[in-house]
Amino acid sequence: MDSRSDLATTPFTADDYRTRMARATEAATAAGLAGLLVAPGPDLAHLTGYRPTADTERLTLLVLAPGHDPVLVVPALEAPDAERAPGAAALTLRDWTDGTDPYAATAPLLDPKGRFGVSDNAWAMHLLGLQKELPDSSYAALSDALPMLRAVKDASELARLEAAGAAADEAYREILQVRFAGRKETEIAADLAALLRRFGHSQVDFTVVGSGPNGANPHHEAGERTIEDGDMVVLDFGGLKHGYGSDTTRTVHVGEPTPEERRVHDVVREAQQAGFEAVAPGAACQDVDRAARAVITDAGYGEYFIHRTGHGIGVTTHEPPYMIEGEEQPLVPGMCFSIEPGIYLPGRFGVRIEDIVAVTADGRGRRLNTTPRELALVR
Template sequence: MTDTPAPFTAADHAARLRRAESAAADAGLDGILVAPGPDLVWLTGYRPVETERLTLLVLRPGEEPVLVVPKLEAPDAARAAPALALRDWTDGQDPYRAAASLLGGTGGTGRYAVSDNAWAMHLLGLQRRLPDTSYVSLTDALPMLRAVKDPVELDRLAAAGAAADAAYEEIRTVRFAGRRETEVAADLAGLLRRFGHSQVDFTIVASGPNGADPHHEAGERTIERGDMVVLDFGGLKDGYGSDTSRTVHVGEPDAEERRVHDIVRAAQEEGFRAVRPGAACQDVDRAARAVIDEAGYGAYFVHRTGHGIGVTTHEPPYMVEGEERPLVPGMCFSVEPGIYLPGRFGVRIEDIVTVTEDGGRRLNTTSRELAIVD
């Protein structure tokens, strides 16, 4: 699981750049502006330090992609993305003049999508130079740009899922009772790294009443016998995300705890069964939610059923009511219904699923039965 895959090639990144330019043209955009972050890494392989100095990839349909970069970082950019043309600027110069010249100069107009993590100071600086331009969030304009994964990306997501599964199998063997949530969370983080994760994004360990908070941060509560414990953990392995949830019980559960877990497990199964090409994203949410509603716990399922995953652990598409976008083979997302009973306990079960030509395939394969831990 810790074998390092071959890096993406210049041809891979060139194809992604062409896809982005084509998508921009189809959306009626004059271009895409990409700041340091996951979009820039996905498009070019370049991961610069994110600082107050402007770095910006300018993509315009029919024109050569250009990376505006501080002069002191130009050598690193040239090595990381040798196929990109560079426009460098030096400290003391106005970096927005360099960027504006690529968009038609001071008289430039047009509508551009900007990567979501661009710094406000950089966008405002560009707007001062180009007051007749307009901007929209890249996620709003092109939400599906990274959504459909190619076979190599699917392999990396599957490997990340398998590594998270291995971490879950190991964490089930550790002692829970009498230990703080933070201690078990540290065990989980260590296991994710042991199985090949370079980055741990979250390790939710929510015991007893804390399990009723879907995004509970592991705290100093001591886990007790009789507690239900929600485990939700993931991060990046070889640049692609993992994210899985299982709920365990310390000692034997009572009848209600078993029943609620069974309902969530059935809801998760129905959500998975709704995955198929052409189905709407909201169909997955509806299928899972219907099971929980019918069981009388609808008021306690307080979040969407799923989110996309790729070079980040949360990205489009989203499995939520109102999202009518159709599922396409190669999309990857979570299916994670839950029930959260305030002051008592919570249950969540989550797998990453990819859309296939005739349905869906789980990338997490550990048991979804209620596990008993010590």
């Protein structure tokens, strides 16, 4: 039987993609849709393994409809690339050439009066072109119609996420050894990016380095500020390894922290643990947010926790489900998401701690990031 390491590096097969497309079609039927229209992006990569080499105005669209084989509509000049996609054997290619109408070529594949789920990132010109060709058709964003399309991961996907998380953990262990004081945030960010690549990431999506008052901005871009002795520094970084995401955050301190800085970090760590302990099959996504937020609110910092507690992760570093008040979606074994509470004191400092967590069938969560969550001191 394959180890997790073997699963992480074993390519997905055409049968894997065939199964995914069949499940997506069944989900569309259950949602009352006539089918799905999937544009280039994370949904197409998940369902077919096809990632077009360039963002193009030419129509590329996967059509999934009950009772019909999957069809990928592609520009003729890109058909050779599509034919080499891992899932190509599980679908039919229909190409169109420049100078012809791609919407007229696509329309016969669709129920002219159907309602279709369409990728959130589909180009407006393509959707409008289809509407013009099929005026009685209607459309719903996939994030609304099928928000959990990619949410539940199989064993191979979980292995890839685990490998990505382990690589990010190695990058964090290494960054603790470098000097922070006297260096710019951009220099630490560059170190993190290089470390992610050294440990196998093919793509680095973000390296947030927020020092001192910059740490009070959750999505601060690493800038030219020079890190000083006495700074809290928020490190949030991730990207893709084996096609699946990593995303972790740790907050470190340059030199000895003040009692208040230790207290704030301890509160965030306790909140992160409370969110983790709330993970269980059948619990609602909002239960994770509530558990983490209650700790911070009870400690008197509720107004300084200004974002959701977490987000899903997979072929992208941010996707459904979301750990936020009002999200009643039950947790299901195989779901993976971040738990990342924070406290942000404007003009002073911020603290955030983040792990990726998988829901398991044994009734609990499993962390995919295992580095210590205690406050690390750096020089």
